[in-house]
Amino acid sequence: MIRFENVTKIYRTDGHRRTILERVSLTLKPGISYGILGINGAGKSTTMRLIGGTEEPTSGRIKRGLRVSWPLGFAGGFHPMMTGRDNVIFVARIYGENPKRVLEFVEDFSELGSYLDVPIRTYSSGMGQRLAFGMSMAIPFDCYLIDEVTAVGDSRFQKRCVEAFSARRENADVIMVSHDMETIRTWCTQGVVLLNGRAIIYEDVNDAIEVYRRLNA
Template sequence: MIRIKGVTKSYPLAGMARHTVIRDLTLEIPSRTHVGIIGRNGTGKTTLLRLLGGIELPDRGTVEADGSISPPLGLTSGFAQKISGRDNAKFICRISGDDPATARERVAFIRDYAELGEFFDLPVETYSSGMRARLAFSISMSFDYDYYLIDELTAVGDQKFRAKAQASFAQKRGTASVLMVSHNLDQLQRDCQVGLYLRGGQVKYYEDIGQAIADYKMDQHAQ
């Protein structure tokens, strides 16, 4: 269970003004459940993932979890651009506390899963967005988290990679939670069970992802 208690997050604008993205949010997210997160651009979907992953701190309120949470993984993942995919993977293993043997095994898994070929040993700055997505997703799958935060990650890449990602999600079902931001509503309907709909600084929880999607579509047609 992830418990969000009275969380508000804002960002400074010009002068003394601030833009509030999430306001007074209190919410419980169940464990071992795949969660689809939807909302228009700018409503705070990525901000919510960054708060859950501890990348950013709220202005006020707390986020508590009963298990380990991955960093948010997406196209903007913070890779060191000048070094190779392999060296990025090694660095993440090192800061995660892997001993040398574990790190070697994990890097081998990442190399095989990502299927980057010779690019695994080339600088990340030479990668396409799909290749960065493969590397980020592969690193995530190499660790056993209780909660995986995915930000528009599986919307890119070829059909084979997407099929592999879906198979990984299926393996995690029942043992871990996936919290997924995506504009691909068909993907959310297929891969998720419950929904979070962000609108106007608020987040509404749905027991059925299908109802969350239906309400989102209705709001889009009404505007």
């Protein structure tokens, strides 16, 4: 269970104040996968970062009663000066996982070969995504966060990504941001629509999609 308790998120830049969420209280229940919808700038990615804990609310609390992933395929959390191998070992230890097991999985899955032993700052964006996706699949989570990324690389590697993620989905939930409504419909059963600082849960994802389409009309 993930619970927002009176959560407000405000950004202040150059004297301007932008409210993303305003006193939002809601509960995301286990066993349910949610699509987060809203027009551009509504705060979808910010809400995902709040759920994942990579950003803190301006006020209020977020309680997590389950193990939540970082956004799938997100490579921004790696240290650019460290090698891929050292990053994998570091992250595995943070999550209390066996570094050897995680490293073996990532080494096989990412297919980066000798590039695992060079600094991540030398990686292309695709290589970084391969490493990040492999890390996401190597560590079991109760809930996976997906911000527009479900697969990376060429068609063969994309197929591996989909197969690995489908296996994880058998025992895990999804919270997803995507502009593709068919993807939302495929992976999610309920929807959360962000509008003017509010977050409204729809128990039928199709209702959430219909509201989203009206907002974009």
